[in-house]
Amino acid sequence: REDLASLHEQHPGIQPVLAIVQLVEELLRLNGDPGVHGVFLHLPPSSLSSRVLNSIQPEKDVDGCVLVSFCGPCVEWAYWWSGSTQVMQADVAVLVGDAHRGLPPISIPAFADIEISRSQTPKAIDQLAQEIGLLPEELEAYGRTKAKVRLSLLDRLKEQPDGKYVLVAGITPTPLGEGKSTVTIGLVQALSAHLKLNSVACLRQPSQGPTFGVKGTLYFNLHLTGDIHAITAANNLVAAAIDARILHESTQSDKALYNRLVPSVNGMRRFSPIQLARLHRLGISKSDPGALTPEEAKTFVRLDLDPEKVTWQRVIDTNDRFLRKITVGQANTEKGHSRQTQFDIAVASEIMAILALSDGLADMKQRLGRMVVGSSRSGQPVTADDLGVTGALAVLMKDAIKPTLMQTLEGTPVFVHAGPFANIAHGNSSVLADKLALKLVGEDGYVVTEAGFGADIGMEKFFNIKCRASGLKPNVVVLVATVRALKMHGGGPNVSAGAPLPKEYIMENLKLVADGCSNLKKQIQIAHLFGVPVVVALNVFQTDTQAEIDLVCRIAEKTGATAAVPCHHWSRGGRGSVDLAHAVKEAARQKNNFQFLYDLQMPIHEKIRTIAQKVYGAEDIDLSPEAQAKIEYYTQQGYNTLPICMAKTHLSLSHMPEKKGVPTGFVLPIRDVRASIGAGFIYPLVGSMSTMPGLPTRPCFYDIDLDPVTEEITGLF
Amino acid sequence: REDLASLHEQHPGIQPVLAIVQLVEELLRLNGDPGVHGVFLHLPPSSLSSRVLNSIQPEKDVDGCVLVSFCGPCVEWAYWWSGSTQVMQADVAVLVGDAHRGLPPISIPAFADIEISRSQTPKAIDQLAQEIGLLPEELEAYGRTKAKVRLSLLDRLKEQPDGKYVLVAGITPTPLGEGKSTVTIGLVQALSAHLKLNSVACLRQPSQGPTFGVKGTLYFNLHLTGDIHAITAANNLVAAAIDARILHESTQSDKALYNRLVPSVNGMRRFSPIQLARLHRLGISKSDPGALTPEEAKTFVRLDLDPEKVTWQRVIDTNDRFLRKITVGQANTEKGHSRQTQFDIAVASEIMAILALSDGLADMKQRLGRMVVGSSRSGQPVTADDLGVTGALAVLMKDAIKPTLMQTLEGTPVFVHAGPFANIAHGNSSVLADKLALKLVGEDGYVVTEAGFGADIGMEKFFNIKCRASGLKPNVVVLVATVRALKMHGGGPNVSAGAPLPKEYIMENLKLVADGCSNLKKQIQIAHLFGVPVVVALNVFQTDTQAEIDLVCRIAEKTGATAAVPCHHWSRGGRGSVDLAHAVKEAARQKNNFQFLYDLQMPIHEKIRTIAQKVYGAEDIDLSPEAQAKIEYYTQQGYNTLPICMAKTHLSLSHMPEKKGVPTGFVLPIRDVRASIGAGFIYPLVGSMSTMPGLPTRPCFYDIDLDPVTEEITGLF
Incomplete structure (x- = not known):
């Protein structure tokens, strides 16, 4: 004293x-x-x-x-x-x-004793960073409540053993919602604050378009640290380069193109490094611009992109339905080179998928260069490297690659990083955020990461695509369900926005619950295919009865779930998830035999069939002629050893959104097959996927407001 | 000791x-x-x-x-x-x-003793902030070398007298360049480091599209603090809202629209505040959604936008020439509502002009709400407020309104904020950055701000538009010229990129210099119209001879410039501008009689004529019938008291880019007249203005690269 x-x-x-x-x-x-x-x-x-x-x-x-x-x-x-x-x-x-x-x-435990907030005011981000053992030089603050974390951390902690790796997945989604994000946050809060175990949540960055950027119980801001804006800029630079190149090639002779592409600067002509790399790919081993034969120069300058076969789309982070199909190039200056194309929502960009799968700056740059944007008239793939744009893309993305550190309402750490679509892409947050978090929490700590859509999609892609890219081995799957959603899978009536909820969802109905548990059982079995223990988290609503809750837990445990735990995080915050946290800790202690579902060396159609049969429960697949032709093309180009990223509806285990529960006896139609070569996966299209949402008659912006004096925002939930 | x-x-x-x-x-x-x-x-x-x-x-x-x-x-x-x-x-x-x-x-002097850097490494932004007297709570860091400054600073320092306010403008631009930005930076470096006077430079944020975001001697990063991305998001939310609204109105009955726009939530129907404001504008003084007559409900729900009269364009921060003219809405889901429109480069958005002219959050929000996006079939203007989107726009822009603090290579402070086009908008950095800077430097300090294009455009708009919005009174104009550019105005030959510079620009040629000084004289006289003293800064090149330099200075001083000073900042940094700094200090001591060029109450065409005759030297103006009709329409709508923002070529004092020097005897044609009601100006079009640049055959991205190990960027100059 x-x-x-x-x-x-x-x-x-x-x-x-x-x-x-x-x-x-x-x-x-x-x-x-x-x-x-x-x-x-x-x-x-x-x-x-x-x-x-x-x-x-x-x-x-x-x-x-x-x-x-x-x-x-x-x-x-x-x-x-x-x-x-x-x-x-x-x-x-x-x-x-x-x-x-x-x-x-x-x-x-580097940060078991993190400061738990009871108020609504977030602490300063540098305080949180210090609490979790980050050095000041590893942090780049963006305002007061968010910061990017430098990748040098991975190097500093490279000898540190990884923590436990927990995936939160869900049953097949219904309009009633399951609450994966809130379970994720509740779980890390319980682990941190109540079990005193280091833990970090890793979430996807929500798109600004559909949601105005608000999710769960986090402090979000619409632009966050600008990663989606960076992706938009990079994506659209590629698009502008494609059309400009088509125009310039169509209006210039080989010689004029060559003189412009390899200009004489102060009397010197030189290939830039990215041009030398293109020459190398073309099999031209010359480095003196004067030494190319006219034929070699022609091969070099002409990407000869077929306007009909450009697969690269522009993106925008706005729900703008009028951009779903457009004609560009109608001004006189474009000399009649108009063509039909489309804008996608920004998170559908392949660059978002690359951000999520990259292992570091060098890996990201290589993936950006490999992106295929279309094919030439002779059928050769044309890449970002061919356009000469890779370095600029890497520069545009150099800050986006650093995960963003934020905090939960209780002041525990969260990484928010990348948010690729879960249908045409793999729907998981970034490999790098998970890796940073696993080092930060240390051997006894927990990293809880969330997969999009139901387990049949998000979890399957987490295992087969993300874990393959990262080399990480998951310890536990938390499978989120609600009594209400299970009732819908059991045959409960449809619901519509605005209308009162049908009584089936408010009153006890054990029959619907029992029938709907078929979906839960199937999703548990899917997780077991990969050899990973499952904890079922039942997200409890006020109207759920004890008998309903007990029934779900009993069925889940009978199916082989290590545990099934009712969660009350919505009403009680981290305290409501303490049982779940204990169950996860227990499950993580179990031996697990993680394995991939398929070998990459299998033919593309066999990989697709494996997923369709083992995961979705289809009898077989039905490839359209287009799909068949694409598979042959990709195989011929050497893309056949990539993993598969199914673009299927999330509303059913089958391809038919209205089929709830566990559909059987169906054949999965594969309409077309596409590829994200930079991200590194083949994506078969099962039905049509909308990549651009629209605005309703009364968009939520009617309720959003900013008080200019207090700077308080209203209307964002 | x-x-x-x-x-x-x-x-x-x-x-x-x-x-x-x-x-x-x-x-x-x-x-x-x-x-x-x-x-x-x-x-x-x-x-x-x-x-x-x-x-x-x-x-x-x-x-x-x-x-x-x-x-x-x-x-x-x-x-x-x-x-x-x-x-x-x-x-x-x-x-x-x-x-x-x-x-x-x-x-x-709050920061006369700022740390002057001799190295290439920028200091931490919080160190700079402390040096210039910012409190930690007034700073929001974005990474280590840039930070946003909170507007609360204005309140804290409201009793502090403003510093001296210096505008850097130029002669009529030529392809040879004048170096306004480098003069601006050189001047603040000289004032700070050598004269030990507080000084801050205020610059425009460069667009990412054309320049890849690099300018002068500043540490820039491509995304900076995301302001342009915020503008893009806000602008495109308005665009999406417009087309979606047209679609929804065309497919729904009045009743369906009303039920969706004013939905029953838990049995309660309520107008949102922005809907109440629309009712008020429509003269319907009811607040109970049940009380509207069918006719009133119809008036309320139908904006009845004429698709042909939508003036709002989408924007993107990429040089994408194929978006200059496009057709949107071609997907089946848009039910045939396709229409022709265009994308502009992001900085051409009216929201950028609003950011630059706003006086605070409340003012910005009001301006955003007043933006006119088109007109109804009955000819009434439709605003962002009518679309219900104002609150969301304010939320999207709430961080962008805070100026970004950065530093020069010598470690002196710079505000970078807003960068509106200098033709269809007013081409000046933000009012708020200037105001913050003027308080920070204090009575004896200097704020140096830069206007786009030549003085006839950028400076005229600075005085008549920006100073009118801010209420600030400029003390000195620094007019930048080079011997080379003056030679071109005197009749020197054209130059083309890549070709060697003609000998006229390398060898002494006093005749060309003397003739070209006509342009310099005219620009000095324009500044004097506003009653502000002028210092000519002659940006010296190696090839300029002493006789040429002396000639320019002699003519400038004879024309009434307070001083004319050769500057060597390019070769010598701040030291090369010490003479200029002394001259500016001396000129700022002079009495000045600042006045606007025209009274806002004058009719629109009279204001246009005043600028054309007094500033450009035209004999008269020639209004097209479209221009005449628009002037009548704007006058009838009550927009006639707004200032004028001429959209004229910057390459000549006239409307003919090839006419160098001081053209005479011409009549200025006014092709059309448009309005940015939110920003608060009318902009007459003199000829056609490109609002979307394109990419050349070999864009600069060929040379841009990122080393993934050192994270060093190459190829950005």
Whole structure:
């Protein structure tokens, strides 16, 4: 207490609310915690009395001395000290990996004692970053509540063992909603705040178009850190380059094109590196622009893109239905080169899928270069590299590749990064966010990541595409269901927006629940195909009866789920998910035999058939002639070893949205097959997929407003 | 020195390079400086010895005690202390306005002692912010080298007198370039680093499309803080709302529209605030949705937009020439409602002009709501408010309204904010950035802001549009010229990219220079029309001879320029502009009689004629029938008191780009007249204006690259 007195004297504006005696008590507790391998004291020198220092056991004194911070952020410390009863734990950051001393990080809870907020005010993002063990130089703040995290973190923590990797998936979606995002947030809050385990949620960035960027219980802002805007810019630069190139090739001689593409600058002609790479792909091993034969020069300058075979679309992050089919190039300056094309919603861009699957800057750049934008009149694929645009795309995307750190309402960390479509793309957040998070939480921690749509789509792609790209091995699947949605799968009536909910969904109806559990059982079985244990999270509504809840849990456990747990996070926050957190912790301890569903070396149609039969329960697949021709083309181009990304409705296990429960006896029609070569998957089209939503008569913007004085936003939920 | 010793003991990792004796010396110097009204010590308690405290004179001790910081950022302090010989001055921040103590700010140099960088590495943005007197809570960092500044600063400093307001304008542009941006940066560097005067440059944000976002000597990044992306999102939300509304109105009965626009939610029907405002504009003073007559409901629900009279265009921040004229709505889902329209480059959006002219959040929101997007079949203007989208637009733009703080290569502050087109809009950076900067620099400081194109366009609009909106009064115009460009105005030959420069521009040619000075003289006279003193900045090239330089300066001074100064900032940085800085300081001391060129109450065509005759030197104007009809329409709608924003070529004082020098004897044709009601100006079209650039055969992206390991960018200049 004498330390406290002197502290008070030196800092007259500060009223310490915690005594040194409590600090000592905390250190004694840490001494007894076998999970703690070392102690790092982040306190001003004045409070490092011998009483404090001597209270640390020698075993906790790594490297022969207690790692004491002498130049910590005293201001923040003072602020915390005076403002909160939670902070002491956060301040006594338990860390062995100290970059400045070059010590190897050891597996310890780096942020089990994160400050849990009870208020609606988010804490400063640099505070959160410090709590979870990020170094200041690893953070790039964007305003006060969000920050990008630099990828150098992966290098610093490369010796750190990964935490447990948990996927949140759902039953087949219904209009009633399942609440995967809220389960994800509830689970990390329970793990962090109540089980005191490091945990991070990894979420997809929502598109601005459809949702105005609001999701679950997070603090979002419409632009976030601009990643979707960067994707839009990169995507549309490629599109502009395609049409401009077609125009320029059509109006210029080989010689004129060559002189413009390889200009003489101060009397010197030189190929740029990306042009040399194109020459190399064309089999022309010359580097002197004067040495090309006319035929070689022609091959070099003419991409000869077939306007009918351009597959690259423009994108925009607005629900603009009038851009679903358009004609471009109608001005006189485009000399009659008009063609029909379309805009997609920005998150449908292949560049979004690339962002989500990239392992780092070099990998992203290679994927961007490999993107196929169309084919030449002679049938050769034309890539972003051929257009010479790869470097510019990498520059446009260099900040977007860093995951964005945010926080839940309870102040626990969340990574928000990438949000590719779950039909024409794979519907999962980024590999890099998961990797950063797995290192940050350490061996005993948890990373909870969410897959789009139902488990048959989002989870299947998570395993077969995302885990293949990342090399990561999932430990547990949390499968989210609601009594209401199960009732609909059991034959409950349709619902429509605005109309009152039919009584089947409000009153107890065990028959509908029991019938609907067929869908839950099937999704559990799908997860088991991959050898991963399943915990069912039943997202409880007020109107659910205990008998209904018990029935679902009983069926789930009988089907082989490790556990089935009712969750009350919606009404109770993290406390409502404590049982789920315990169940997940238990399941993660189980041995798991993760395996992919198919071998990449299988022929494309066999891979498609495997998914259709084993996952969807189809009897067979039916390839259209177009699909057959595309498969042959892709095989001939050497794209046949890519994984498969099915573009199928999410509203049914089959291709028929109205078929709820577990449809059987159907043949899955494959209308067409497309490819995202840069992202690295083949996507068969089962039916037609809308890639551009529209606005209703009364869009939600009618209710959105900003108070110019308080800057408060209303109408965003 | 005993303090130093104890400091060293407490912080064993730090090697102080400045002794306390130097700190005391600095305090003694401040004692003798009549411009300094008080001292704020930003140092850790350990160095606040009695020797330090006693060295401050009682007169500098405002409010009866020396304002001593007891909880400053010790870490940064330690870093500075150890790392730089420049920092002591920055650290001894000279400030009287201390928000925490509620003292009124007094005019003093807040950041005369800014740290001047000699290296290529930018300093941390929070360091710069502290150096220029921003409070931490007024800053929102975006990464490490840029930050948004909160508008609350205006409130905190409202009693602070404004600094001097300097506009940089140019002669009529030629392909040879004049270097307005580099003069602007050179001038603030000279004022800050060499004359020790607070100064801030205010620049426009460059469009990503044409330039890949690189300009002058600033650290730019392609997305900056996302303002242009926010504008794109807001602009395109309006566009999507327009077409969706036309579609929905065409396919639904009045009753269906009414039921959807004013839905029953939990049995309650309510108008949203923006709907109540529309009712009010329609003269329907009812607030109960059940009380409207069928006729009133019809008037309320039907905007009845004429698809042929939609003036709102979509925008994109990419040079995509194929979007210059397009047909949208060709998908089946749009039921035949296709129409021809276009995309403009994002910076051509009216929302960009609004951002640049807004005085605050409330003003911006009102302007956004007033934007006219087209007219109804009965000829009534339809606004963003009518579409119900204003609140959402304000939310999308709420961060964009905060100016972005960056730094020059020498580490002096720059605001980058807004970049409206200089033809269809007014071509000046934002009112808010200028206002923030004028408060920050204080009475003796300088804000240097830049206008697009030649003085006849950018400067005229700066005075008549921007200064009218802001209420600010400019002190000095810096008019930039080069010997080369003047030679072209004097009849020098055309130049073309790639070809060697004709000898006229490399060898001395006094005749061409003398003839070309006609343009310089005319632009000086235009500035004098507004009663503002002019300093000519001659941006010197290696090939200019002393006789040529002297000739230009002599003619300029004879025409009435306060001074004419050769500048060497390109080769020598801030040092090369010291003479210019002195001349500007001298000119700012002169009495000036700033006045607008025309009275807003004049009829529209009279305002146009005034600009054409007095500024461009035209004999008269010639209004097309379309222009005449539009003027009548705007007058009838009550838009006739808005200022005029001429959309004229920047390559000549006339409407004929090839006419260099000072064309005479021409009549200015007004092809059409348009209006940006939200931004608040009428823009007559003189000839056709391209609002969408294209990509050349070899776009600069061929040379742009990113090293994935070092993250270094190449190819951006």
